Amino acid sequence: MLTKLTGGRVYDPANSINNEVKDIYIRDGRIVRAPSDGQFDEEIDVRGKVVMAGAIDMHTHIGGGKVNIARTMLPEDHAADVVARTELMRSGCGHAAPSTLTAGYRYAEMGYTAGFEPAILPINARQAHMEMGDTPIIDKGGYVMLGSDDFLLRMMASNGDQEAINNYVAWTMTHSQAIGVKVVNPGGINAFKFNQRKLDLDEKNQFYGVTPRDILLRLAQAVKELGVPHPLHVHGCNLGVPGNLDTTIDTMEGINGLPMHMTHIQFHSYGTEGDFKFSSGSAQIAEVINKHKNITADVGQILFGQTVTASGDAMRQFSATPHAHPNKWVCMDIECDAGCGVVPFKYKDQSYVNALQWMIGLETFLMVDDPWRVFLTTDHPNGAPFTSYPHLIRLLMDKTFRDDILSTLHPEAQKASHLASLEREYSLYEIAIMTRAGAAKLVGLADRGHLSVGGAADITIYTDDADREKMFSKPDYVFKDGTMVVKDGELIEVTWGTTHVVKPEYDNSIEKALKPYFDKYHTQKMGNFKMSDDEIVDDGRGSLTVQPLHAGGKI
């Protein structure tokens, strides 16, 4: 069937299309050329409406052990937002740690068509993919966490060559079905197991003698040499520590020009000035990002209210436990692989620190010049649940709205921020870059995030509204792979998205070292660690999409 979307105002930054009236044709889930005979089967009149590709959340904790700990731990989080079953949808619950089913429905209802879990422990990949497999409509994928795993640290401590590290990284990506590589508090999760309580960029792991800087360089190099499009995804050292700004700058400048993505950088942009010994470092951070074209960042904006923080960073999460609200929390050491910490948290607008965190996030958005290199996230659910994205978009697009809220926040925090002086308002085109074209490019999705002929027909259509929160909350239509799944903001069809992966090539001789390692030290066999393609496909509902590697990677 050929469907014509007639007369929409198209924002397609991947093709430099900025608010041009264009027709779009869909057939068999793809965007196709206009038919030469002018014939089509169905027409949807979208004249005057805003047309974009489906939005892509490049960093959202939607699946895996720590997310499920958060769900299980917080019945009270769900109680106020239980979701009844309908003819179409399964029951579930929403808010900070929503059920997988409800998460998929709500993403789609907001016009999102893909979300990427940023912290898949290799050993827990099976669970992460099970949960994402139960997340309807949206596409998904994940970044596999390395950097505190003992195998890598052993290789580095014994001066293993880069080639061997590349093989190990590619092997791990392949068998945990990942599209990227993430490092969380590089080496720090491991150091915490040896009772180290902090690990700065050049501080040594007491057992291995390896520093976070070494780990970042090795992994960033591996990702580049393997041709993995998504740059090394970095949750840096010292998350949340006042004064971490210097480490963050050193991390960005010290990567020697290798591609690197700094995630939830808001949490890493703190100075120590002022009476509260807590100040904004966003200006310095933005300046470094602006200068270094190899660096990208997502913000990890905080918004006020109750949420839960779920992170692989067991070291930093443990130190945050005195702030748990409600007062319960989990920290784990996991399988000589990594760890996690789950700490519920309530961001308060009358707290100096929380108010300033809110300002630091927005300052970062507004001071990074290039929307292709900064991404819209709340680090769901760590800064706020993903359902607050429309609100966040309005904060970026509407200075009056932003200033109105700013004026209600902790007065000392207002004095400590120059947010009020920032005039910038994001345009629809820039929002489309940040949430579509840029995100797809960053994750490495060749066929998503744009409206080119041949691309997947993931399309979101909005009614233009000066109230951007309202506009982005309820799209008129959402198409997922060509199927209309949302109409007038309501879900009308449930589909199951694909799982995006890359398959970098590696020399299988790495298994000569891995097999005895598993046999000697692990409690699972190497062969049973590996996740097969069949596990993603499962009972036929799931599917695997292998995205292309960058040129330069081995084919």
Added chain:
Amino acid sequence: MTEMTDTGVWQEVASPFCGIASDDLSIKVEGNTVSIVENGDAVTKAGFETPITDLSPRVNGKEVSLSEAVSHVAGLLRSSKQPVIGGLATDLNGVRSAMALADKSRATVDSMDSDAAFRNLLVLQDTGWMMTTLTEVRNRVDVLLVVGSDIEVDYPRFYERMLWNKESMFDQEIESRQVIYLGKTPSGDASTSPKGKKAHVLACDNEDLPEVMSVLRALVNGKAVQAEQVGGLAVSDLADLAETLKQAKYSVVTWSAGSLDMEHAEATVQMACEMVKELNADTRSNCLALGGKEGSTTVYNVSSWQAGYPMRTNFSRGYPDYDPYLSDSKRMLANDEVDVLLWVSSFNVKRTPPESNATTVVIGRSGMTFEQEPDVFIPVGVPGIDHAGRAFRGDSSVAVPLRKLRDSGLPSTFDVLTAVEKLV
């Protein structure tokens, strides 16, 4: 990877029968007969080797086709006012299909091991914990404190695999590891070190554990304790234990919740968890909650990600309604609140449904025998023997792939429940 060698023997087979999910078993399959060749134990031997008997479903004692049985069950659920889907000893896809069916038929979901699981889950939901996992224990533990549990009965290979491994990754001398029992005395020698060092035992009744653990926690925190005896133990011995834990570099406090059969065992679990958090002010220490046999960790995980809540969730109002007390299926059945019980038990022929007045459907492992024939019995295959699947280990961080080892023709729990769901 589980694979068959030339000799007809499957290698690296994972066991879903006990919570440590050993995956180094060698298993021989001849026709429908399965035998463990290597690395078996009492639990896995019964698990893998129990023979198939029934192949046909029965309704009211009469053999029927699978489709007749399925439509009969769907009819029962359609007319039920308060169904329970219980037992839930199955694999990932089995639980997924049970959740979908519960949602559609407005049933309550519960697991056969919920009593044990909630001794931990209530603590998670009240104060949380610090936990570790099996591979960390294998490589790091220096002091293992076993609380109120004779763990080698349910986890026969725990010590062989987690304590007395040949070497640790961090140059630890394995023989230097200390094992201390608080509460139960070990029934066998599994906890004895390779060179013959026996576990140190501070024996007391489980009923005294709440008091004993609270005194131990107080001592760890440097509080003065006036009493000289608690639960028959000398407080000075507990003070020594507290000191041992404080001096340890990576102590692990473990228990098997199924063994903590005293009233309000969750309070003792909480005491252990809070003590471990406090030890971490200065050194490293972790809990290890042993559990997860026959799918119970899989149940609470899948239920949590699909509904937001672990088992004992009721869908009668059209949305998940969690209440670990009201939706306790044992209580509901004893109180005649249930009209249809759908009991899923695909691992262990001995785990039959509790007696009740409810109309009872058993989706059970072939070979199950009943004192009272259920209204419907549908024999199903065992995950990891008759069909492929996935199961969570007790520490929840690892899930193991289960392979199909023989072609018995038995349907999976997923097949049956999905077919029922389509007709409800």
